[in-house]
Amino acid sequence: MSTATGPGRAGAVAEGSDALLSVTGLTKHFPIRRGLLQRQVGAVQAVDGLTFDLARGETLSLVGESGCGKTTTGRLLTRLLEPSAGSIRFEGRDITHLSTGRMRPLRRDVQMIFQDPYGSLNPRHTVGTIVGAPFRLQSVKTDKGIKRTVQDLLELVGLSPEHYNRYPHEFSGGQRQRIGIARALALSPKLIVADEPVSALDVSIQAQVINLLEDLQEEFGLTYVVIAHDLSVVRHMSDRVAVMYLGNLVELAGRDALYAQPMHPYTTALMSAVPLPDTRRRGARERIRLQGDVPSPINPPPACRFSTRCWKAQEVCRTVAPELVELRPGHRVACHFPENVDVPTPAATPEAVDS
């Protein structure tokens, strides 16, 4: 169902399809300024040349370690940040450099849920004010009046309508995350970018919120971009997974294909590093231990950014940047020496997305 259309569009779902969002060469460099004249002395290359499409109704997860640019990508997609290069098209329309004013109608369609359920809610506003804010900002009229609508939303996310006049500090972490979700849902968006929606929550509460997000997706046909570093959560929630390393997209594949046969060495290492809650497999798993830490995005290694920690690295990895190419249908990898290429595709691997 999907074919690459040249190196620039290697992450495309399908040619001119009904992709809700398509991103090409998306880049964000944060300038570093020093001194009296604030001269630019360098840049944090937070996100560098991402290309992918997002189909309607799917959940795409962005995974990777701290600082690899997941949050920055999320903020670029929702246009809370201005891209340094590349383009973003939403429903076919180029929104890369839309001004704040022209973005406003779009804000109804694209919403973000934040990681920190404590910091992202204004402690001086009531739950009603917080969840009702999108209506006021967009001057949207509702049939039943804002209060009634907000109370319906609260019920939808598993809170009680009586919570309308309470303040965020009266709620637990999981409940606060529900408030954030209710706020994001207020204007019936098409796309929700959820930045680490459950990582601040305890396991038992995590499951409640994950289930809620899944139910809402089913009910309203939402499209999700889920940002997470927990590979277990990602496996549970996503249709497709994009693995990032130091600002680059290194692998993009359907969930089952990625977990069954990761091709990028980094993905392999990442997966083998996750401790499994299973004592029987202790010692039986093949382990790949990466040395050292992620390098700084200010001075990323040349060509393949993973080459400083990769056990398969050769000279070519340090001189020629690997392109993100489709090695199997729907499975794209940026590596000169990918893993699992000779293994036959498992019969059970489903298509990346069913549209």
Place this chain on the structure above:
Amino acid sequence: MIRRVIGAIILLFIVSAVVFAIFFLVPRIGGASVDDLASRYVGKSAGAEQIHQTAIRLGFTDPIWVQYGRFVKGIVAGADYNYGAGIEHCPAPCLGYSFLTQNPVLPDLLDRLPVTISLASGAAFLWLLGGVATGVLSALRRGSVLDRTTMGIALAGVSLPIFFTGLLSLSIFSYGLGWTAPGGANPMDASTPWDWAYRLLLPWITLAFLYAAAYARLTRAGMLETMNEDYIRTARAKGLRERDVVVKHGLRAALTPILTIFGLDLGLLLGGAILTETTFSLPGIGQYAVQAVTNNDLPKVLGVTLLGAAFIIVANLVVDLLYAVVDPRVRAS
């Protein structure tokens, strides 16, 4: 670093220009003529002609920038002055001559500097020691009787004026009990260091008390914060003695912001010194400044202001450098 020093020098010029403007331009804008200004520098009986002559001699009739230029030139290159009794050369850096006494300003200032420095350094030592020690003790015994009493005293210390504490202590300890030197004893005339300290003891304590109170409160707040840090828990987990935990880990971190404030306070000390020197009749810079202002003796005022500004700017520089020494994280960036 060099940029800092150049910045500091530019700042000094700006300060001098502003002071110059305040004493010259503002009265003129307010409608005073040059003769009105000059009349303050001659006897009451002088006639209009004599006053006008004085105005010309003092250079008041020249445009303001010429006057300012002359002043700056004096600092950089020295200047010649004609006060009627022949031309006198005043070598650089020349802050000019007092209009009133016709003494050069700089030597006068330098003469008085040791007194002020004696006062300031002794008081600074006392307040740092006393303030920090009480701050640490109160923080460690938070909520105890000791904490509440010292913080009560500290609150009083911050709010009581030096005149009051100074005169009170003078009357009790010096005139009443005779334990300390009476006011007006010039410490620079002392024959032994012991005598020097004896003469300065009461002024030190009075001045230090004001600051110590503020420092005690600062230290206490800082200690309460740092003693809750994770690294304090680590220090305890190593099995360090509580005293080492408090001093080497807690105080070390809590002192850093205090050091900054200490530097600034040292620079600003002139304000405290003015009141203390006046109260105890010490012939220091502060007293000189008071005289200069009451007499409207412009070169003196300018001199004191510049010296004060230089103090503050240098103190700031030193603090910045020290900060890099005590906090390795600052050094890196």
Place this chain on the structure above:
Amino acid sequence: MTSTVDRARFDSLSPVEGLGGLGRPPADAFLSVRDLQVHFPTDDGLVRSVDGLSFDVARGRTLGIVGESGSGKSVTSMSVMGLHKPGTVRMSGSILLDGQELVGADSDTVRALRGKRMAMIFQDPLSAMHPFYTVGHQIVEAYRVHHNVSRAVAYKHAIDMLGRVGIPQPRSRVDDYPHQFSGGMRQRAMIAMALSCDPELLIADEPTTALDVTVQAQILDLIRDLQAEFSSAVILITHDLGVVAELADDILVMYAGRAVEYSAAEQIFERPQQPYTWGLLASMPRMDRARTERLRPIPGTPPSLITVPSGCPFHPRCAYADLTEGLSRTQRPPFREVLADHHIACHLTSAQRRDIWDNEIRETL
């Protein structure tokens, strides 16, 4: 070190309550905790952070303590280390370190043990190290508290320790400040500091929570290797069941300041017996399974530790509370041995548990 006087203290505790259902400490236990209670009086009321906790750790073994946020894991570790501020805490029960009673012990006695016989590493290695001292200085300090050696000798030892925890070029990194280290290196340095005096008990409180997975894997390997080398007793505190599954020999599951299940790691993962443990395992999304059906969250939220629910503190969230004829609501379930070396706190009968396990739980795990 074992003192008969302290052993005698045990006999004075009431046999059932006092020993928290675990009985007298086994001979090989290096650390034995019995019926530990740690309460904090606050303006809002008495916080019962730990309320009747018992466990043992032997040399060369690793005990994993798991539980959700606020279940009392850190308070437990701080109690063993004697790091609670005196005057703010009420502690009772017994903590025996190699036979020596720590509850109520003189603070200087406990201090002398800290760092030497028991050491601790913390969650956030950046804030846990003093920003103004070099890494080397901080290790030297830890070593010299307990060893009467010169600075130079201790410095050599610090370099040695940094090398052993896998810091590259320890000789040149020893004079770096913590902020010059990366997160993983900081945690290595913390471990070097904790192990500098060769402690027999190492408590690691969420040692990898602040780290990335790839670095977490390095640190967990390191702890495992060092434990084999030093054969110390290790307490590993975490909320990540994966981490304990990798490292722990025994697992203690805590809920609301109490132990709810305590057994060998294999038992906990393969034959858990307690409804809260079931809930915890079932609510976890798993990376190693292709399961796509819905997760089964535990309903509700963890209780307040000031107004702990009556009876079994888990009863408002427990799906099986109704099966106990009201006992769950009124009586605190005793911590008892239901299988060999397998303790739980639950009123369900073994027949009921077997039934639930066979019909509801087994296939979901």
